[in-house]
Amino acid sequence: MSTAAVSAGTPKGRYREIFRKYAASRDSLIPILQAVQESEGYVSGESIAATSDYLDLPESKIFGVATFYNQFRLSAPGRCQVQICRGTACHVKASLNLLEVLQQELGIEPGETTRDGLFSLETVACLGACSIAPVMTVNGEFYGRLDKKTVVRALGEIRNREAGGTAAEVAPGAAADAATASARPAADVAPGPAAGKGGEHA
DSSP states (O other): OOGGGSOTTSGGGGGHHHHTTSOSSGGGHHHHHHHHHHHHSSOOHHHHHHHHHHHTOOHHHHHHHHHHSTTOOSSOOOSEEEEEEOSHHHHTTTHHHHHHHHHHHHTOOTTOBOTTSSEEEEEESOOSOGGGOSOEEETTEEEOSOOHHHHHHHHHHHHHHHTTOOOOOOOOBOOOOGGGOOBTTGGGSOOOOOOOOOSOOO
16 A cells, blocks of 8 residues: 555544655564554554555554564553563572562553553663662662562552652662662662573563
8 A cells, every 4th residue: 555545634644744754565564553652652453553564564464563673562561661671690699580560569461551551561671770680670770689579669669649649758879870880779679689680681
């Protein structure tokens, strides 16, 4: 389908400005999905349908590509975007255990958003704050030297804040510039338990 055939007056038409930058061929599929996500924060069912029309590909094919690559989100990001580091330094300090805590507390898997739209959860290869491992960020704010208790406490504090209440502050790590990051204050965030060395790299 040509770009001209996509009417700006239809829901699918709002993707016209994205589509016009790419040839109507299957080679454009991943770049188009990347552009949609950059524009909207995720790849919606509506955008998949519009891309299907433009590239003349089945929606099932596009959905399959979007779910195969973990760079794509299929739900709108939450107001509080939680990223947990799975790089080497965090891995050996049990970040997998912290990911499991986050999944249990939030009731979602990585790439998903809570029903109330408050939290979304992602894993990342490295957050560049190895000196305060294990680390997570919430909307770009660093929380370092975490363990189960500090993760649960941080989520509770965020929920309380979003609800308009008050709670004792859970001190995040200062916004890190890679190797020199430090907790703020470090004494308030207890180190997590060490785990056996293994697999993942930053």
